[in-house]
Amino acid sequence: MFPAPLPAYGSPVTHTAPPFSLVIAVDGPAASGKGTIARALARRYGLPHLDTGKLYRATGLAVRLAGQDPQDAAAAAQAAQTLDAALLDDPDLMSSDNAQAASIVSAHPAVRAALLAVQRAFAQQPGGAVLDGRDIGTVIAPAAPAKLFVTASPLVRARRRHAELLKSGDSRDLMTVLADIEARDARDSGRADAPLRQADDAALLDTSDLAIDAAVQRAIALVEQAISPGGQQQV
Ligand code: C5P
Numbered sequence: 755m756f757p758a759p760l761p762a763y764g765s766p767v768t769h770t771a772p773p774f775s776l777v778i779a780v781d782g783p784a785a786s787g788k789g790t791i792a793r794a795l796a797r798r799y800g801l802p803h804l805d806t807g808k809l810y811r812a813t814g815l816a817v818r819l820a821g822q823d824p825q826d827a828a829a830a831a832q833a834a835q836t837l838d839a840a841l842l843d844d845p846d847l848m849s850s851d852n853a854q855a856a857s858i859v860s861a862h863p864a865v866r867a868a869l870l871a872v873q874r875a876f877a878q879q880p881g882g883a884v885l886d887g888r889d890i891g892t893v894i895a896p897a898a899p900a901k902l903f904v905t906a907s908p909l910v911r912a913r914r915r916h917a918e919l920l921k922s923g924d925s926r927d928l929m930t931v932l933a934d935i936e937a938r939d940a941r942d943s944g945r946a947d948a949p950l951r952q953a954d955d956a957a958l959l960d961t962s963d964l965a966i967d968a969a970v971q972r973a974i975a976l977v978e979q980a981i982s983p984g985g986q987q988q989v
């Protein structure tokens with residue numbers, strides 16, 4: 755099992771932490787920009803950050819490395835319950851093949867149950883935290899004072915992921931990347947347990963037409979609104 759608390763990811767803190775506990779939930783589909791936005795918010799507010807997708811990716815990777823099938827709920831649950839933190843640094847963690855495995859194992863309720871406590875503990879640490887994923891605002895931290903749902907059109911997201919993959923030496927074509935993203939969207943949104951969806955009190959941030967700097971500025975503005983007195987109504 756993972757040591758608790760998990761280490762903070764992302765770049766060094768550049769802003770002092772607020773004197774109260776601030777939990778920021780950032781959800782959204784693959785390649786929406788939510789990870790970059792979450793890391794920027796963590797720096798802005800001096801908070802630790804957890805990319806919860808890495809937990810599901812590590813579970814998928816453990817299953818694959820053991821030669822088991824991600825569809826096998828018992829094997830996936832066993833992997834999630836006995837996860838080795840070293841897998842978080844594995845070069846295959848962020849690959850496209852592993853993303854699909856992560857998406858398959860994440861639909862098993864026993865996998866989600868096994869990974870719940872470590873995410874909740876991270877969210878509840880003193881001072882607060884930024885977590886990004888699919889179910890942070892709905893399941894992991896439903897009382898978070900600031901919630902963002904970051905999205906973009908499937909084609910824009912596919913173009914972003916395609917460019918990232920090319921840089922990492924993966925030359926699959928744009929249409930293949932788009933099909934992978936759409937398959938993952940369908941699986942993540944369609945599962946019965948903790949599906950990808952915008953929490954009722956989350957602010958929507960569509961990054962389709964925004965450069966990353968503009969998206970981050972918009973995200974900060976939405977968080978400021980959410981945490982200002984009476985702010986939830988303004989978002
Ligand atoms: O965020 P990332 O794309 O790395 O996540 C990989 C997969 O892990 C997602 O496609 C999703 O199936 C799963 N996931 C999840 N819940 C989260 C974070 C990720 O089901 N909170």
